[in-house]
Amino acid sequence: MAKQKKQPRPKAITPKGFRDYFGTEVTERAEMLQKIAGVYHRYGFDALESSAVETVEALGKFLPDVDRPNEGVFAWQEDDDWLALRYDLTAPLARVFAQHRNDLPTPYRRYAMGPVWRNEKPGPGRFRQFYQCDADTVGTASMAADAEICAMLADALEAVGIPRGDYVVRLNNRKIVDGVLRSIDFDEVIRSRGLQEIMRSTQNTFDVMRDDVLRTIDKYDKVGETGVRELLGGGRLDASGAYIPGLQLSEATEDRIVEFLTSRGTSNDETLENLRAVVGTDQVGSNGLDELEQIATLLDAQGYGPDRIIIDPSVVRGLGYYTGPVFEAELTFDITDEKGRIRQFGSVAGGGRYDDLVKRFTGQEVPATGVSVGVDRLLAALHAKGRMGQTSKGPVVVTVMDRARMADYQTMVAELRNAGIRAEVYLGNPKNFGNQLKYADKRNSPIAVIQGSDEHEKGIVQIKDLILGAKIAESATHEEWKERPSQFEVPRDQLVAKVRQILDGQD
Incomplete structure (x- = not known):
């Protein structure tokens, strides 16, 4: 009997174009x-x-x-x-x-x-x-x-x-764009690009070209005036050296589109005036300009000036x-x-x-x-900008010194949670206490709570300020570290109050 082949293990990889968030x-x-x-x-x-x-x-x-x-x-x-x-x-x-x-x-x-x-x-x-x-x-x-x-x-x-x-909201109107494009004769472009079949099926040369031109001028902020001219005309090489075909528009048409793109003045009123000169008598474009003027007036009445919206x-x-x-x-x-x-x-x-x-x-x-x-x-x-991304605090970790006393540790963590403090009991193998502190470090925990059998008999808990301890470990001498200024011994009934005090001090 032939030996059955092992099923290959699936690869633990994120699909291309996707990512995990932690x-x-x-x-x-x-x-x-x-x-x-x-x-x-x-x-x-x-x-x-x-x-x-x-x-x-x-x-x-x-x-x-x-x-x-x-x-x-x-x-x-x-x-x-x-x-x-x-x-x-x-x-x-x-x-x-x-x-x-x-x-x-x-x-x-x-x-x-x-x-x-x-x-x-x-x-x-x-x-x-x-x-x-x-x-x-x-x-x-x-x-x-x-x-x-x-x-x-x-x-x-x-x-x-x-x-x-640090921001600006930029405003325009598609009707103005249409007004500019409606004044351009695209028939010759359609013929030169061999798109007669599309033209016959749509019976509208403007519809054939409009979206191509829009997608091209939408790249203005990335490629600039020169790049847009190249994409409207014969084409351009991108940053990798790959050739991107152009729309084969005439130089006069390129000039008209670029004139529209660069109509922004030093104020909204000046920009509107420049655009009226470009749009001319086209009714659709004029309607778009009237709408822009209404929006600018309404925004100004609410206190949203050109420092925020242009x-x-x-x-x-x-x-x-x-x-x-x-x-x-x-x-x-x-x-x-x-x-x-x-x-x-x-x-x-x-x-x-x-x-x-x-x-x-x-x-x-x-x-x-x-x-x-x-x-x-x-x-x-x-x-x-450095306004986000500071490491967030993890939960307070209640360590486990005696596996048989898990109920006591769960009582501690419940008291902390009921006081609105994020907390958890260590649920790994408690045999090695050092591993518990390593776990708390990986969780970026601000505090570790420690109670062994001796502390339990005395009715006390040890509370370790992990953030302060890390800072002292970076800069203190050995003698200073031995004094353990970041660890406190308090009565068991003061657990929540002391943890709250340390957290407030860290904040």
Whole structure:
């Protein structure tokens, strides 16, 4: 009889593009989400937790730069339906509102937080699963809703520790972009790129070119004016030397688009004036400018001036469902990258108006606007700035000197927990006391509680200040260390009070 082959062991590795999060990281994220939720709640928004899985049809095809199967989502077939993990929190909201609109107030103001998944090529700092924190208003066309979202975004950034001066919310309008692009004749470009079949099927040259141009000018903050010109024209080499094909637009068309991108003046009023000159008589673009002016006026009335929120024509946003005002929050402080180069951190949040997203389900236009905060990027920014990432304290560890007295140790830990102190009993092999202290060190415990048989008979406990002890061990002489100033002997009934006193002193 042939010897049965051993089943190979599975590899203990995280799938590419994903990562694991441990104690402090999870706690920091939860604290950040709580602070942002507090701002959203203060503005009158209600929480919503929608399904992580949607039909592919409900999600729609709005992702930018898709070069992965299933249009950038993780999808699978179930019976006759294709299902997918949500790629953002906005498309699911459109489905929720369409499904429950008769039971929801209008306008409906909601916030949502949770993971989203994108089937994209992973890279440094770019994962296939990441957290978003959204707030949206559905059911009003008033520019007051967009102004409120921008103000709320500024407040949220300050609430999590980004002070005024270290961020700016940049505001634009897709209608202005459309107004500029509508004045360009793309027919020759379509012919030169061999896209006549697409043109015949859509009967709209503008639709064929619009998304390509939007994705290109959305890279302005990364590649600059020269890079955008190359991508609008014959193409460019990226940092790795790979060739990226251009859109083959004429030089005159490049000039017009770049003129729009660089229209930002020294004030919002000057920027609007520059944009009116670029847009000319196009009605769609003029409407977009009027909306921007309304938003700027409303923000100014609330005290949100250009020190926090500015009009910037280079903001276009990559997602395809935006129909009006769009905005991004950019961090303006410098950081040092892994190669020691000085960089600015860039965008950590973005959003805009999407008046046609709910219409896909209802057939009727339902105006909506919202913002999404990239939680992981915001956490990374705070770490880079040194405003987060300090080692968090672990629990007080009650050591076990006598295995037969486990009930006594559990009583101690219960008293500490009932007093609101994070604590645990050592549950490993208690034979080696040194290993218990090593465990407490690995847990970053602030205090160890010790009671052997002698202490038990005397009705006392030993309380060891591990943080102070570590500092003394680093700098004290041997004689000073022998005095053990970081260890205290107290009556058993004073355990909680002494632990509290030491913790307060450490804080």
